[in-house]
Amino acid sequence: MVRRIAKHLVRKGMFVESLECPNAEFSGRRFLIQSDETVRAILATSAAYALVNPQKSTVDIDLATGIAPAAQAAEERRRTLETVAQTTRSLRNSFDAARTGQLEIDALSPVADEISDRIDAAPDVFLKVTRLKTKDEGTYVHSLAVSALMMRLARMLGHDESAVRELGVAGLLHDVGKLMIPNAVLNKSGRLDSEERRLVRGHPELGYRLLKEQANVSDLVLDICRYHHEALDGSGYPLGLKADKLSPEIRLATVCDVFEALTSTRPYKRPWTTRDALNWMFDRGQLFDKKLVIRLGSIFA
Numbered sequence: 001m002v003r004r005i006a007k008h009l010v011r012k013g014m015f016v017e018s019l020e021c022p023n024a025e026f027s028g029r030r031f032l033i034q035s036d037e038t039v040r041a042i043l044a045t046s047a048a049y050a051l052v053n054p055q056k057s058t059v060d061i062d063l064a065t066g067i068a069p070a071a072q073a074a075e076e077r078r079r080t081l082e083t084v085a086q087t088t089r090s091l092r093n094s095f096d097a098a099r100t101g102q103l104e105i106d107a108l109s110p111v112a113d114e115i116s117d118r119i120d121a122a123p124d125v126f127l128k129v130t131r132l133k134t135k136d137e138g139t140y141v142h143s144l145a146v147s148a149l150m151m152r153l154a155r156m157l158g159h160d161e162s163a164v165r166e167l168g169v170a171g172l173l174h175d176v177g178k179l180m181i182p183n184a185v186l187n188k189s190g191r192l193d194s195e196e197r198r199l200v201r202g203h204p205e206l207g208y209r210l211l212k213e214q215a216n217v218s219d220l221v222l223d224i225c226r227y228h229h230e231a232l233d234g235s236g237y238p239l240g241l242k243a244d245k246l247s248p249e250i251r252l253a254t255v256c257d258v259f260e261a262l263t264s265t266r267p268y269k270r271p272w273t274t275r276d277a278l279n280w281m282f283d284r285g286q287l288f289d290k291k292l293v294i295r296l297g298s299i300f301a
Contacts, residue, residue, distance in 0.1 A: 001054075001076075001121070001122055001123075001124075002017050002051050002052065002053050002054075002120050002121045002122065003051070003052045003053075003054055003061055003121075004049050004050070004051055004052075004075065004076060004079060004121050005049065005050055005052055005061070006048065006049055006050075007019070007042055007043060007045070007047050007048060007049060007050050008043065010033060010039055010042050010043075010050050010052070011033065011039070011059060012033050012034060012035065012036065012038075012039065012059075013032070013033065013057055013058040013059035014032075014033050014050075014052045014057045014059060014061065015030075015031070015032050015033075015052060015053040015055075015056035015057045015058075016028070016029075016030070016031055016032075016033060016042070016050050016051065016052055016053075017029065017030055017051040017052065017053050017117075017120055017121075018030070018050070018051050018117055018120070019042060019045055019047040019049075019050050019051075020047045020048060020049045020050070020051070020117065021045045021046045021047035022046075022110075023113070025045055025046060025047075026041070026042070026045045026047070029161065032056070032057075032058070051117055051120060051121050073122075073125070076121060076122040076125045077122075077125050077129065079118070079121075080118050080121075080122065080125050080126055080129045081129055083114050083115065083117075083118050084115075084118075084129055084130060084141065084144060086114070087111045087114055087115055087144055088137055088140045088141055088144060090107075090111050091108075091111060091140045091143060091144060091172060092137075092140050094107060094108055094111075094172070094173075095139075095140070095176055095179055098173075098176055098179070098210055098211065098214060099179055099210070101213055101214065103211075103214040103215075103217075105169065105214065105215070105216045105217055105221075106216070108169045108172050108173070109165055109168075109169065111144075111172060112147060112151065112165055112168030112169055112171075112172060113165070113168075115144050115147060115148040115151075115168075116148060116151045116152070116164070116168060118148065119148040119149070119151070119152050120152065123152065123299050123300055124300060126145075126148060127145070127263065127274070127300070130142075130144060130145040130148075130260075130264070131263060131264050131265060131271050132264075132265050133264060133265065138186070138187070138266075139175055139178045139186070142175065142260060142261070142264065143171065143172050143173070143174065143175050144172065145260045145264075146171045146174060146175075146253070146256050146257050146260050147167075147168045147169075147170075147171030147172045148168075148171070149171070149256040149259065149260060149296070149299075150167045150168060150170070150171040150252060150253055150256045151164050151165070151167060151168040151171070152299055153252055153255075153256060153292070153295060153296055153299065154167050154252065156295055156298070156299070157252075157295065166218060166220055166221070167220070167224075167249060167252070167253075169221060170220055170221040170224040170225070170249075170253065171224070171253065171256070173207070173211060173217075173221055173224075173225055174207070174224050174225050174228050174253060174257065175203065175207065176207040176210055176211060176225065177202070177203035177204055177205070177206035177207025177208070177210065177225070178203045178207070179206075179207075179210070180202075180203065180206045180210075181199055181200060181202075181203055181206075182199075185199055185200060186200070187267050188267060188268070189267040189268050190268065191268075201229075201237050201238065202238070204225060204226050204227065204228060204229055204237070204238050205226065205238045207225045207226070208222055208225050208226035211225055220249060223247065223249070223250060224249065224250060224253045226238070227239070227241060227246065227250045228250065228253045228254050228257050229254070229257075230245075230246055230250065230254065231254075231286070231287040231288075232246065232251075232285075232286060232287055232288065232289065233286040233287060235286075235287070236254075236287075251288075251289040251292055252289075252292055254288065254289075255281065255288050255289060255292045255293055255296055256296065258281060258288065259277050259278070259281065259293075259296060262276075262277035262280065262281075263277050274297075274300050278293060278296065278297045281293045282294070
């Protein structure tokens with residue numbers, strides 16, 4: 001688990017995943033502190049905290065900082081709850097802007113960075129915090145969680161940081177089409193009738209059309225919004241595309257989206273355990289990329 005420590009506690013030999021300050025101020029991510037000059041540069045930033053990876057550090061983090069693991073866990077949960085609440089508000093504002101054709105796509109990059117830092121710091125804590133959603137915030141928190149999972153998985157697969165961030169933005173916007181679905185349908189606790197199912201299954205195409213009207217939305221973001229419910233065997237929707245038409249990025253988005261949905265509380269179901277969700281998806285290789293399911297599972301190993 002990545003540790004969040006006060007910046008004044010950083011030492012040579014610590015592996016820093018990121019600093020909690022704007023990238024424009026300190027762009028370094030995922031590096032080993034090898035000099036006093038780097039320590040001084042970190043101390044000069046506006047960041048209050050650094051995310052440090054104990055496994056990649058060459059010094060003992062607990063001995064170097066004196067922070068008890070239990071206190072660290074409590075702080076991670078508090079910080080994650082705070083970040084999810086703040087980024088949910090930001091995403092809600094972005095969805096509202098999209099509805100009126102005024103989405104500022106660049107404004108979503110800082111949101112992606114914040115939730116990326118949270119899932120990097122404590123994947124299990126992040127998943128637990130985002131599993132429980134109120135009816136009003138369900139779509140927004142789901143989108144945050146999917147975005148974070150997509151970035152974490154993409155980074156594990158070796159994508160560069162610009163690609164990771166673009167995938168994060170795509171995850172944030174993948175369900176924007178649900179803006180057009182009545183809440184009474186989205187939050188229905190019983191079985192949907194045929195017309196309600198038709199409405200829900202239309203959200204990828206609705207979201208795609210909505211984003212198509214915005215400025216500066218990339219083809220990748222559009223494709224993930226439109227195709228994240230497609231399946232390898234062609235049984236998905238809206239177009240019934242088969243594996244040869246589904247890019248690695250779309251497959252990644254699909255795996256993260258379904259996993260998050262299965263492990264979340266919904267009006268019509270209880271949450272599945274991480275293990276049950278991963279096993280169910282792995283056993284359906286005709287629908288999901290098995291290699292990606294395995295790599296997704298390693299996040300929580």
